[in-house]
Amino acid sequence: MLVLNPLIGTLIVVLAMLIPALIIYLLYVSFRYEAFSEGSEKRKIYGCGEEVQPIQASVSIENLLWIAIKKSMKSLYTYIREVMHSGVMNDWLVYMFSYFSLLIIILVIMVFTMRWWA
Amino acid sequence: MVMVMFPDYFVGLTTVVGILASFALPLVSLGIKDKRVWDLYTLVVTFFLMTLTCAVFIDVFINDRVIVYRFGGFPPPLGIVYTVDKFNAIIALTTTIVCFFIALYSVEYMEKFHGVEWFYTLLLGMETGMLGVFYTGDVFNLFVMLEVTSIAAYGLVAFNRSTKEAVEAALKYSIIGATATTLYFLSLIFIYASFGTLNMGHIAFIARQPRAYVLSPLSLFATPYAPLPQLLLGAIIFIALATWVFSFKAALFPNHFWLPDAHPAAPTPISAALSGLVVKVGVYAIMRFLTTLFGVPADIGFPITFNAVKVVLAILMGLGLASVIVGGLLMTVQTDIKRLIAYSTVLHIGIITVAFSTFNIVGVTASIYHIINHSFAKALLFMAAGAFIHRLGTRSIDELAGAGRYMKISLSAMLIAILTLVGLPPFATFTTILLLYSALLELGLAPLIVIIIFGEALAFIGYIRIIYGLWFKPPVKDLSGLKEVGAPMKITFIVMSVIVVLIGVLAPILVSKVIYPVANSLMDATAYIDAVEKAAREVISALMGG
Numbered sequence: 299m300l301v302l303n304p305l306i307g308t309l310i311v312v313l314a315m316l317i318p319a320l321i322i323y324l325l326y327v328s329f330r331y332e333a334f335s336e337g338s339e340k341r342k343i344y345g346c347g348e349e350v351q352p353i354q355a356s357v358s359i360e361n362l363l364w365i366a367i368k369k370s371m372k373s374l375y376t377y378i379r380e381v382m383h384s385g386v387m388n389d390w391l392v393y394m395f396s397y398f399s400l401l402i403i404i405l406v407i408m409v410f411t412m413r414w415w416a
Numbered sequence: 417m418v419m420v421m422f423p424d425y426f427v428g429l430t431t432v433v434g435i436l437a438s439f440a441l442p443l444v445s446l447g448i449k450d451k452r453v454w455d456l457y458t459l460v461v462t463f464f465l466m467t468l469t470c471a472v473f474i475d476v477f478i479n480d481r482v483i484v485y486r487f488g489g490f491p492p493p494l495g496i497v498y499t500v501d502k503f504n505a506i507i508a509l510t511t512t513i514v515c516f517f518i519a520l521y522s523v524e525y526m527e528k529f530h531g532v533e534w535f536y537t538l539l540l541g542m543e544t545g546m547l548g549v550f551y552t553g554d555v556f557n558l559f560v561m562l563e564v565t566s567i568a569a570y571g572l573v574a575f576n577r578s579t580k581e582a583v584e585a586a587l588k589y590s591i592i593g594a595t596a597t598t599l600y601f602l603s604l605i606f607i608y609a610s611f612g613t614l615n616m617g618h619i620a621f622i623a624r625q626p627r628a629y630v631l632s633p634l635s636l637f638a639t640p641y642a643p644l645p646q647l648l649l650g651a652i653i654f655i656a657l658a659t660w661v662f663s664f665k666a667a668l669f670p671n672h673f674w675l676p677d678a679h680p681a682a683p684t685p686i687s688a689a690l691s692g693l694v695v696k697v698g699v700y701a702i703m704r705f706l707t708t709l710f711g712v713p714a715d716i717g718f719p720i721t722f723n724a725v726k727v728v729l730a731i732l733m734g735l736g737l738a739s740v741i742v743g744g745l746l747m748t749v750q751t752d753i754k755r756l757i758a759y760s761t762v763l764h765i766g767i768i769t770v771a772f773s774t775f776n777i778v779g780v781t782a783s784i785y786h787i788i789n790h791s792f793a794k795a796l797l798f799m800a801a802g803a804f805i806h807r808l809g810t811r812s813i814d815e816l817a818g819a820g821r822y823m824k825i826s827l828s829a830m831l832i833a834i835l836t837l838v839g840l841p842p843f844a845t846f847t848t849i850l851l852l853y854s855a856l857l858e859l860g861l862a863p864l865i866v867i868i869i870f871g872e873a874l875a876f877i878g879y880i881r882i883i884y885g886l887w888f889k890p891p892v893k894d895l896s897g898l899k900e901v902g903a904p905m906k907i908t909f910i911v912m913s914v915i916v917v918l919i920g921v922l923a924p925i926l927v928s929k930v931i932y933p934v935a936n937s938l939m940d941a942t943a944y945i946d947a948v949e950k951a952a953r954e955v956i957s958a959l960m961g962g
Contacts, residue, residue, distance in 0.1 A: 346588070387591070405653070
């Protein structure tokens with residue numbers, strides 16, 4: 299009788315879940331309705347996320363400070379506020395899963411090069 | 417020295433009392449529809465939990481012991497045990513003290529809300545969940561208590577369910593949170609499949625056996641465990657998955673996105689609990705796993721596991737620095753006071769992570785000290801900001817302009833919290849940063865200090881905007897009728913401010929007499945493992961008539 303090693307068994311089960319998920323995703327991408335394709339998320343109104351406030355046309359100290367900070371690192375702020383912290387969950391997942399993949403890849407490489415690391 | 421020893425069941429009693437009290441409150445509210453009774457009920461329960469954790473803390477410190485409480489009398493690793501050393505004792509005590517003051521603050525703050533009985537039910541559930549996470553000595557039970565904490569937190573974020581912001585924030589938080597806890601469950605499969613145990617002390621014991629086949633510490637269960645490559649694979653996958661999951665719970669960059677949405681959307685007492693306490697659950701678990709479980713020096717354990725821990729620590733250091741910068745940058749441009757404070761949490765979690773990632777005793781001391789300091793200061797800052805929101809009904813810094821002149825006690829509390837968080841001497845963050853610099857210099861990582869200073873400088877601009885707005889800016893509306901908050905909030909501010917100041921002023925004594933021994937107990941798991949093994953042997957010996 300074949301008795302699966304629990305660890306290998308777990309890996310097989312996880313992979314077995316991933317493969318149908320991938321197939322379903324590919325089917326979805328192939329057949330999805332055009333209107334829901336590109337960038338539809340961006341058009342939705344969100345209650346959360348980074349709010350871009352218009353700069354008031356006054357010269358109070360606070361506004362000067364605001365302008366100085368915003369202008370001095372404009373591209374950085376544009377990226378951090380409008381691309382990274384967009385308030386859209388799909389955008390966040392790119393960063394979150396990049397970190398996840400990095401962890402997994404590095405540690406799996408370590409396992410396969412065990413002798414060298416040890 | 418005076419010997420003070422409390423019964424071990426005090427440890428188990430915390431979660432049992434907490435969860436029973438939480439579930440009993442809706443029943444109580446069916447019979448007694450009086451908010452004052454619910455207030456008193458919650459205050460009594462939170463005070464009782466504070467007393468229990470204080471007794472446990474005193475016992476662990478004075479007797480220099482690790483308490484192992486066996487639920488149902490089952491010996492570890494068969495049954496669930498709560499294992500309390502100095503590290504989780506002090507974090508649990510911090511949690512219950514802050515929760516008590518949050519309950520006191522809520523007495524006044526929640527006056528205008530409906531469904532207060534459910535608010536208190538979830539608050540008690542969340543506190544119990546956190547205590548369970550901190551005290552448990554079992555990685556699966558940690559998952560269960562993590563779910564208790566998380567589900568209560570999702571409910572509390574959605575408490576203002578008539579606002580679309582709260583519903584959206586709670587949905588985002590719960591979807592990603594559920595994904596994270598599911599991944600942690602997956603990691604448990606790997607650890608159980610390879611190590612054959614879920615008990616933290618037992619896992620730590622096995623990780624310290626430099627042999628191809630590892631035997632159980634108990635001859636009664638002497639079955640060979642997995643061969644070495646399988647153990648290592650299990651350990652490494654567990655480390656990777658658990659690190660990701662708990663860096664989500666800790667809101668460490670880039671897993672922090674949910675925090676600035678979720679924390680402001682919740683009622684202010686909950687924002688204080690989430691920012692001051694709940695994120696520490698993630699930090700605690702990362703620290704526990706990377707030290708007690710797998711932080712085995714290469715000469716006594718598996719070098720590959722230790723190398724994996726070192727790689728993860730290097731990644732965490734990078735992410736900690738990124739958190740400091742992103743948190744600081746976004747603090748400067750916020751117009752919502754609660755969102756600004758939420759980004760400050762991202763920054764401070766970064767500081768705690770960088771300090772821990774140095775993995776030397778000075779750095780770990782700094783991280784533990786900052787966990788405690790930040791818990792009190794951040795809760796105070798949120799609650800002080802909540803006083804203005806409570807009175808004026810807005811979170812916009814511009815609309816709160818000038819309000820500090822009419823609410824001087826609230827403003828003073830806020831100022832103390834801010835001075836603490838920016839790292840001004842003699843407040844506690846100054847000592848943290850000083851210790852962190854020493855730890856980085858010891859590792860030859862001086863350039864990283866510049867990044868932390870830059871992040872702190874950006875944060876300072878953010879904090880200045882709050883104080884400037886509240887005190888110096890002319891009001892945008894008539895504030896002549898604005899009054900200071902009532903007695904429950906005032907008492908909370910005064911006592912919490914005193915605690916925050918004392919944590920800073922007494923830093924030399926606290927660090928050397930309390931925090932340093934805590935860091936030592938975390939870095940050296942010998943006492944932890946011995947206590948679990950002893951607890952198992954006692955039961956087996958009793959069963960065998962010995």
